[in-house]
Amino acid sequence: MATVARFEVEFTRFLDAEGEATQELPAFALDPANLIPLYRAMQLTRAFDTKAIALQRTGKIGTFASALGQEAIGVGVAGAMRKEDVLVPSYRDHAAQFMRGVTMAESLLYWGGDERGSDFSVPREDFPICVPIGTQVCHAAGIAYAFKLRGEARVATCFLGDGATSKGDFYEAMNFAAVWRAPLLIVINNNQWAISVPREHQTLTPTLAQKAIAAGIAGVQVDGNDVIAVHDAARQAAEKARAGGGPTLIEAISYRLGDHTTADDATRYRDADTVQQQWANEPIRRLRNYLARIGAWDPGKEERLLKECADQVNAAVEAYLAIPPPTTAAMFDHLYATLPAALQEQREAAQWFASHDGGGSHG
Amino acid sequence: MAELNLVEAINRALEWELAHDPAVVVLGEDVGVNGGVFRATVGLQERFGAERVLDTPLAETAIVGTAIGMAAQGLKPVAEIQFSGFIYPAMDHIWNHAGRLRNRTRGRLSCPLVVRSPCGAGIHAPEHHSESPEALFAHLPGVRVVIPSSPSRAYGLLLAAIRDPDPVIFLEPTRLYRLFKQEVADDGEALPLDVCFTLRAGTDVTLVSWGAMLNETQAAAEALAQEGVMAEVIDVATLKPLDMTTILESVSRTGRCVIVHEATRAGGFGAEIAANLAEHGLYSLLAPVQRVTAWDVVVPLSRLEHQYMPSVERIVAAVRKTLEGA
Numbered sequence: 001m002a003t004v005a006r007f008e009v010e011f012t013r014f015l016d017a018e019g020e021a022t023q024e025l026p027a028f029a030l031d032p033a034n035l036i037p038l039y040r041a042m043q044l045t046r047a048f049d050t051k052a053i054a055l056q057r058t059g060k061i062g063t064f065a066s067a068l069g070q071e072a073i074g075v076g077v078a079g080a081m082r083k084e085d086v087l088v089p090s091y092r093d094h095a096a097q098f099m100r101g102v103t104m105a106e107s108l109l110y111w112g113g114d115e116r117g118s119d120f121s122v123p124r125e126d127f128p129i130c131v132p133i134g135t136q137v138c139h140a141a142g143i144a145y146a147f148k149l150r151g152e153a154r155v156a157t158c159f160l161g162d163g164a165t166s167k168g169d170f171y172e173a174m175n176f177a178a179v180w181r182a183p184l185l186i187v188i189n190n191n192q193w194a195i196s197v198p199r200e201h202q203t204l205t206p207t208l209a210q211k212a213i214a215a216g217i218a219g220v221q222v223d224g225n226d227v228i229a230v231h232d233a234a235r236q237a238a239e240k241a242r243a244g245g246g247p248t249l250i251e252a253i254s255y256r257l258g259d260h261t262t263a264d265d266a267t268r269y270r271d272a273d274t275v276q277q278q279w280a281n282e283p284i285r286r287l288r289n290y291l292a293r294i295g296a297w298d299p300g301k302e303e304r305l306l307k308e309c310a311d312q313v314n315a316a317v318e319a320y321l322a323i324p325p326p327t328t329a330a331m332f333d334h335l336y337a338t339l340p341a342a343l344q345e346q347r348e349a350a351q352w353f354a355s356h357d358g359g360g361s362h363g
Numbered sequence: 364m365a366e367l368n369l370v371e372a373i374n375r376a377l378e379w380e381l382a383h384d385p386a387v388v389v390l391g392e393d394v395g396v397n398g399g400v401f402r403a404t405v406g407l408q409e410r411f412g413a414e415r416v417l418d419t420p421l422a423e424t425a426i427v428g429t430a431i432g433m434a435a436q437g438l439k440p441v442a443e444i445q446f447s448g449f450i451y452p453a454m455d456h457i458w459n460h461a462g463r464l465r466n467r468t469r470g471r472l473s474c475p476l477v478v479r480s481p482c483g484a485g486i487h488a489p490e491h492h493s494e495s496p497e498a499l500f501a502h503l504p505g506v507r508v509v510i511p512s513s514p515s516r517a518y519g520l521l522l523a524a525i526r527d528p529d530p531v532i533f534l535e536p537t538r539l540y541r542l543f544k545q546e547v548a549d550d551g552e553a554l555p556l557d558v559c560f561t562l563r564a565g566t567d568v569t570l571v572s573w574g575a576m577l578n579e580t581q582a583a584a585e586a587l588a589q590e591g592v593m594a595e596v597i598d599v600a601t602l603k604p605l606d607m608t609t610i611l612e613s614v615s616r617t618g619r620c621v622i623v624h625e626a627t628r629a630g631g632f633g634a635e636i637a638a639n640l641a642e643h644g645l646y647s648l649l650a651p652v653q654r655v656t657a658w659d660v661v662v663p664l665s666r667l668e669h670q671y672m673p674s675v676e677r678i679v680a681a682v683r684k685t686l687e688g689a
């Protein structure tokens with residue numbers, strides 16, 4: 001008997017849960033000026049999450065998916081992206097979206113039930129949030145192929161959860177991108193829960209990163225609560241992709257500290273003690289401890305930052321609440337590039353009824 | 364002008380558009396070296412290279428899913444699904460993403476994608492190779508559904524589909540691929556989408572059909588003409604969005620309508636046309652609208668498939684029914 005193939009999956013962490021460096025930090029992390037913006041982005045995401053949940057509870061937005069505890073993944077990865085790259089997010093990736101230039105008011109508009117929230121003013125080529133599970137990996141692979149075909153040094157980056165790795169779309173897209181050597185970065189936010197189903201009931205494989213082996217591409221695992229590890233892995237993968245080295249799969253291990261969405265009650269399927277223990281690993285405290293240890297952070301700076309984040313979130317909420325509802329015709333306006341004649345009558349009828357009953361009666 | 368069969372016309376349209384628009388990309392299973400299992404893409408990879416005519420891994424979901432990503436980046440992918448019985452894994456992408464991308468981004472991103480797939484029975488194919496799924500797609504907002512009925516229409520409509528800025532499901536009747544040849548000017552001239560074509564003028568009854576069934580429908584019109592019944596024949600061509608104006612105008616003159624399709628009856632696209640006639644053309648009808656369709660059964664294997672598909676006799680019988688009491 002001969003062994004014809006053998007594989008390893010590497011795990012990387014630079015900061016432990018207390019913010020102690022466990023090994024020499026990568027070059028970018030040696031300068032706190034590079035880390036503080038990442039810290040700020042994580043705090044801003046958390047402030048947004050808190051406010052968004054409050055808005056949902058008071059009926060000002062609809063169902064919302066919080067990124068609580070997973071801020072380092074979106075922030076670390078998007079921080080490694082260039083403006084000309086394209087982000088293909090899932091529904092828990094506003095941390096990355098904000099880094100890309102999606103405004104918090106746009107995000108609130110989306111969760112508040114208005115398609116204009118996906119008409120990003122800044123990252124014009126980024127995809128809107130993907131709600132069906134795992135389908136976005138296919139879109140990202142196609143985008144990456146377009147970059148390759150045109151000879152552009154750009155990277156498509158997509159996020160998915162641990163549950164999405166059970167979908168065929170994930171395997172199919174990873175395989176396509178691998179065969180095409182397309183500049184794709186696939187980031188698994190392994191937050192341990194697909195709604196109520198824990199990671200160990202999702203797949204028997206000890207890592208999700210090893211799923212890359214089936215596609216013949218690199219798969220690495222990082223501590224997803226260590227923004228330095230996430231950022232470093234994403235930067236290396238993006239550089240490799242830009243240089244024609246093909247796709248990389250990054251499994252970022254984190255924990256969903258909140259409910260799946262505001263429509264979920266996680267106390268039904270997991271015990272409070274486990275969640276409480278996981279708070280010790282969360283990413284914000286970890287980086288703060290590190291920055292404080294090297295003298296780059298102090299309570300005064302923290303206080304000022306939290307105030308600044310709260311102000312920014314509050315301003316976004318005000319901006320969102322001031323946006324008038326879309327017109328009735330908006331349902332038809334972007335269905336096709338040019339509205340087919342067959343739909344003109346429906347458009348007019350919808351407008352007539354909206355103007356006569358205010359659009360509020362559905363009897 | 365070259366005499367082409369339908370599959371050759373498809374090939375010429377793809378070739379024309381690949382040659383004239385660098386954004387066009389053809390992808391699918393066996394479309395490259397092999398030139399497609401029906402030879403629709405023969406010679407294209409040789410001429411345009413493996414980066415624009417891609418043999419993909421075998422995975423329908425990713426063929427359409429990645430094509431959506433390409434389309435959002437401004438490419439114009441023409442994805443082939445080898446048989447429409449295998450298109451269902453891609454339905455998630457067609458419905459949830461291709462048809463919605465423009466709308467959900469308020470026009471910021473669009474999806475100029477064509478999904479080509481053979482459809483229909485009558486070629487003694489194995490299981491899952493003979494389906495007529497057009498009504499499934501015609502139900503979806505944001506997409507177009509186009510079915511050609513002849514080589515020249517296949518050429519012009521496919522060019523239009525590729526040039527259209529929105530997703531088009533382009534179903535090619537397998538039975539017509541090599542059934543007959545026709546003169547096709549390979550001049551890059553597209554035909555209009557979203558309109559019906561009147562293939563034959565008549566005054567007594569309007570026959571409405573699409574795709575391969577126009578073969579039987581036109582034969583029925585010819586048989587009826589021998590009896591002095593003048594049937595107008597309409598090729599719907601684009602099912603979604605539907606040009607009811609042409610159909611209603613015809614029925615307003617003939618007073619009678621028979622809808623012929625190869626797909627099963629319940630929830631079939633004939634029901635949509637019949638409902639529109641009831642809503643907008645009831646008072647011009649002199650007789651109830653008739654539908655001639657496949658039975659509501661699974662497409663049988665080859666020994667029974669001709670009993671499954673509507674025949675000339677069944678169309679003629681339906682027309683006679685509309686003429687009863689006239």
